[in-house]
Amino acid sequence: MKIGILQTGHAPDELLRDRGDYDAHFQRLLDGHGFTFETYNVVDMSFPESVTQCDGWLVTGSKHGAYEDHPFIPPLEDFIREAYEARIPMVGICFGHQIIAQALGGHVEKFAGGWSVGRREYDWNGEVIALNAWHQDQVIRRPEGAKVLAANDFCENAALVYEDRIFTVQPHPEFDSTFIEGLAIHRGPGVVPENQLQEVVANLDRPVNNNQLAAKIARFFKERTVA
Known part of the structure; x- marks a missing residue:
């Protein structure tokens, strides 16, 4: 199964040499699940020709805000809606989570409660799951038909x-933890x-x-299920 990685930002220059760009992180994460990958740097306006060019799509994180005025955002939203209508499976992480919600009628904004960074715990249908976070923007209003899978006191639409x-x-x-x-x-x-930031360092281990x-992603x- 071929997964197209829609790269919506780039890792900090200081971390690129040792850890690679965001697409490399996902290839490591999903290694062993039988996927092949192709990266499209949509942030640099390099888009797939069609939503059927890959068997599934993964939208990465980014330093940009989904609500900001960047050239790649309108065509990315169009691509998301087209893939949705074509029922091509799509996964979004952080900015990807946000831009997908926005494209499908939800609302994203800079959260008044501030930042969530480092190790955080989430209630995932009654199970506690810990993941690393790095965001201030949030999906404040989810699109019609979107079902919440995970949340915590800081982020009610975490998955x-x-x-x-x-x-x-x-x-x-x-x-x-290194990244x-x-x-x-x-x-x-x-x-x-x-x-x-001090709390991030204290929780690295x-x-x-x-x-x-x-x-779950695989x-x-x-x-087509995460159950």
Whole structure:
């Protein structure tokens, strides 16, 4: 099964050499599940020719806001809606989670409650799942028909499923502790409150459930369910 990675941003220059760009993170995350991958740098206006060019689509994270004025956002929203109508399975992570919601009628904004960074725990249908987060923007109003799979006190729409068509997650199952530490060092200072950055570092050794999310993503692509 061929997965098209719609790359909507690039990793910080300081982390590219050792960890690769965002597409590399997802290829590592989903390694062993039988997928092949092709990357499209939509942030640089490099789009697939058709929604049927791959068997499934994955929309990455980004430093950009879904509501910001960037050339790639309108055609990406059109692509999302076309894939939805064609029932091509799609997964979105962080910015991907947000832009998909926005494209399908939801609302995204800079959350008044501030940032969520580092290891965070989510109630996933009664099960506690820990993942690394790095966001201030949130899906404030979900689209009609989107069902909540996971939430916590800070983020009520932390994971959504749209029938058997789309599965999206606000935190980052593709980010390991090394990369989160790099973000805290290179992207956090002066942007994220210092006490939160200190908490990120303090929690680096605590486990996260990235492999569990990888299995959910793989199952959604193959079977159209995350149950």
